[in-house]
Amino acid sequence: MQRALTLYQTTIGKKVVMALSGGIIVGFVIGHFLGNLNLYLGPEALNGYAAKLHSMPALVWGTRILLLFAFGAHIGSAYQLWRRNVTARGSHYKRRKDQATDYAARTMYWTGPILLLYLIYHLLEFTILPTHPGDVYRNVVEAFQNPWISTFYIAGNLALGLHIFHGIFSAFQSIGANHPRYNSYRRDLAIAISAVVTLGNLSFPISVLTGIVTL
Amino acid sequence: MTDELINLTLHVWRQRGPNGPGSFETHHAKDITTHMSFLEMLDVVNEDLIEKGEEPIAFDYDCREGICGTCGMVVNGVAHGPQKLTTVCQLHMRQFEDGQEIWLEPWRAQGFPIVKDLVVDRSGFDRIIQAGGYISIRTGSASEANEMPIAKDVADRAMDAAACIGCGACVAACPNASASLFTAAKISHLSLMPQGQVERADRARKMVAQMDAEGFGACTNHGECEAVCPKGVSLEWIARMNRELVRAMVKSKTPA
Numbered sequence: 001m002q003r004a005l006t007l008y009q010t011t012i013g014k015k016v017v018m019a020l021s022g023g024i025i026v027g028f029v030i031g032h033f034l035g036n037l038n039l040y041l042g043p044e045a046l047n048g049y050a051a052k053l054h055s056m057p058a059l060v061w062g063t064r065i066l067l068l069f070a071f072g073a074h075i076g077s078a079y080q081l082w083r084r085n086v087t088a089r090g091s092h093y094k095r096r097k098d099q100a101t102d103y104a105a106r107t108m109y110w111t112g113p114i115l116l117l118y119l120i121y122h123l124l125e126f127t128i129l130p131t132h133p134g135d136v137y138r139n140v141v142e143a144f145q146n147p148w149i150s151t152f153y154i155a156g157n158l159a160l161g162l163h164i165f166h167g168i169f170s171a172f173q174s175i176g177a178n179h180p181r182y183n184s185y186r187r188d189l190a191i192a193i194s195a196v197v198t199l200g201n202l203s204f205p206i207s208v209l210t211g212i213v214t215l
Numbered sequence: 216m217t218d219e220l221i222n223l224t225l226h227v228w229r230q231r232g233p234n235g236p237g238s239f240e241t242h243h244a245k246d247i248t249t250h251m252s253f254l255e256m257l258d259v260v261n262e263d264l265i266e267k268g269e270e271p272i273a274f275d276y277d278c279r280e281g282i283c284g285t286c287g288m289v290v291n292g293v294a295h296g297p298q299k300l301t302t303v304c305q306l307h308m309r310q311f312e313d314g315q316e317i318w319l320e321p322w323r324a325q326g327f328p329i330v331k332d333l334v335v336d337r338s339g340f341d342r343i344i345q346a347g348g349y350i351s352i353r354t355g356s357a358s359e360a361n362e363m364p365i366a367k368d369v370a371d372r373a374m375d376a377a378a379c380i381g382c383g384a385c386v387a388a389c390p391n392a393s394a395s396l397f398t399a400a401k402i403s404h405l406s407l408m409p410q411g412q413v414e415r416a417d418r419a420r421k422m423v424a425q426m427d428a429e430g431f432g433a434c435t436n437h438g439e440c441e442a443v444c445p446k447g448v449s450l451e452w453i454a455r456m457n458r459e460l461v462r463a464m465v466k467s468k469t470p471a
Contacts, residue, residue, distance in 0.1 A: 088432030
């Protein structure tokens with residue numbers, strides 16, 4: 001325990017925490033996306049899936065508690081590192097040209113807080129204050145029929161895609177998983193996961209808006 | 216190769232001392248041959264300033280061969296200027312066009328306080344080395360060169376990390392002014408060699424702690440450091456440093 005705390009006091013330790021907690025969250029995001037695919041199988045499939053999950057309170061609450069810890073650790077470490085990083089420069093460059101930074105990396109400090117707001121809204125809408133408790137299918141379709149809500153979800157998922165693309169690649173580096181033979185796969189995996197999850201999640205509001213999925 | 220002469224407009228960061236406010240000053244570099252190095256061009260500008268009775272532009276240099284790590288400045292937003300794998304002393308004026316405007320700034324980092332103009336204090340790097348960048352050796356007469364066999368691939372990899380000349384461009388280019396690439400190169404180099412095994416765990420802990428204490432930022436894996444490094448030191452070593460630190464915390468028997 002003492003050693004874990006000492007490790008956490010270093011910037012590298014905080015990055016390891018970011019990587020591990022991010023890994024838990026990405027794991028959940030993938031599972032959540034796969035479950036959402038039930039939307040395309042109709043109301044019985046989606047509502048049945050939801051009911052089955054809720055018949056296992058240990059799983060539901062275990063996951064919730066784990067995620068709460070993961071989010072706490074992820075946001076807490078990010079905040080501490082951000083505070084250090086903004087003061088580390090000292091004075092500002094008049095000219096500064098990025099040589100290697102991609103859009104996803106550059107926007108991490110923006111997509112992070114955007115995702116937190118998105119998450120709060122998402123939980124309020126579908127988990128905490130659903131319009132029709134127990135009827136997930138109706139809640140989702142009715143919400144996405146509103147173009148404003150759909151737009152918000154589309155924006156949120158684009159932010160998610162960018163964030164996990166840099167996050168997944170970065171996590172390997174932070175925990176020290178680096179080997180010349182496998183390094184190209186780290187980026188490929190980051191692209192694959194973020195592309196599949198983002199495109200898949202974007203398909204839900206778009207399918208509802210275009211009338212492919214209806215009540 | 217043409218013996219072309221070019222004229223340039225320089226916007227140089229001028230700062231009288233560590234605490235003084237700084238600002239950009241415009242100078243003209245006239246009739247510069249394209250065979251000159253960037254520092255020779257600055258020498259010409261300084262000659263001119265001295266003749267006019269003005270304060271010459273202060274900048275650091277030593278070997279001017281691209282191997283000592285003393286020189287360095289941010290040229291048009293890029294540490295060591297536009298040419299890859301090149302220190303600013305080995306950057307030649309043929310990389311620039313006649314009439315070009317050039318912005319010159321010092322390395323900007325909390326861990327590298329500005330001494331004057333383009334000169335920064337990099338003793339933070341020395342303190343990181345002092346914290347653990349050494350090995351315990353047997354003293355006495357020199358031992359036989361092949362006494363300790365080191366496989367070629369290990370020696371090559373250690374040399375790739377040891378190629379770091381400690382110029383500080385990684386810190387200057389990092390969006391977080393992080394010294395990760397420098398510290399990682401030094402930790403990795405010694406961790407690969409048999410001579411470096413004795414203090415291996417201790418070294419990782421102490422050097423990382425010192426890196427943090429100097430006020431450098433944390434790594435966000437953007438890769439800016441690797442892109443500007445004049446010696447092509449790879450991000451691979453940062454992952455290795457992370458692994459070394461975690462390993463030191465988990466395995467080491469000595470208290471942290």
